[in-house]
Amino acid sequence: MKVIIIEDEKPAARRLGRLLEELNVEVSTMLHSVGESIEWFHNNGHPDLIFLDIQLSDGLSFEIFDAVSVKSAIIFTTAYDEYALQAFKLNSIDYLLKPIDEEDLEQAIKKYRELKSGTNQLSVDFDDIKKLLTNPIEREYKKRFTARVGQHIKIINADEVESFYSENKGTYAATIDGRNYLLDTTLENLENELSPEMFFRVSRKFYVNINHIKDIISYTNSRLKIKLNRFDEQEIIVSRERVKDFKLWLE
Structure with a gap:
């Protein structure tokens, strides 16, 4: 071959x-x-x-x-x-x-x-x-997500999410109020549900919302480090393979 x-x-x-x-x-x-x-x-x-x-x-x-x-x-x-x-x-x-x-x-x-x-x-x-x-096909993306909080169901608007991320086999939404909500989904499922104008998958672990990026910093091995307005529990690094596409997305 x-x-x-x-x-x-x-x-x-x-x-x-x-x-x-x-x-x-x-x-x-x-x-x-x-x-x-x-x-x-x-x-x-x-x-x-x-x-x-x-x-x-x-x-x-x-x-x-x-x-x-x-x-x-x-x-x-x-x-x-x-x-x-x-x-x-x-x-x-x-x-x-x-x-x-x-x-x-x-x-x-x-x-x-x-x-x-x-x-x-x-x-x-x-x-x-x-x-x-x-000429992309016009389609509707999810505007709201839900998370269980005790005996309650929390409604989370997509534009209030700074980042979706995975941790310990769970998928979380980090919101503008500094909270992290466990969702009943996966990052792979979110790929078909998030607006590509608003969200970008910078690595296998993180999606970020362009409206909540505070700073972008040069990082080792030609990568980039992203700072969000509230979320600071983990480093968010744009993988080297996605840096070019991330820069194009920003524009």
Whole structure:
């Protein structure tokens, strides 16, 4: 199986390459920009599988396929929210949310091999995906959550939550009044329920609300540290793989 990675963040590309090696998948090439990728495809045979970041340093990776007709299977590596991911599913491809989880990667490789060995097509309709990325489907996100407090049910408005976070297998809402409420949900479930304009998952452990960020500080290993208005019980660190997307989200 011939595999290439197209990812502009070289540390993220190298990490993905190492994870693939652990799954006995050899990466033949790593490319880091739209321009470099177009040139490579003009001079090389197409791989069996491409791991593709959507946002590259010199543009969207879809521009590669405007210039080159690629027949490879594609697994996206992305931080886009679920409305776009629905398009990826419909086009018989897979996606991995950054930072990439080892188990998710293993499942994606398994899915690719099953598709390849069967009769399913591995083609991608880039036009449909581009439309969804540039013209997202309007949808309603949750405006309220509930938490049990003794014998009472507490109603929590989404805009009053500074952060959602996980701790000791529980999921909590840290609110503007300095309280932490245990919720009957998971961060994975919240991913489909939170407005991407208001909340961003900065790490596997934390979602933060843009309206309650007090300060953003440079941190070790090219990461960022976030200070919220009230919540200060734990450090909130933007993982290195998500720094670029976090900065784009802020804008």
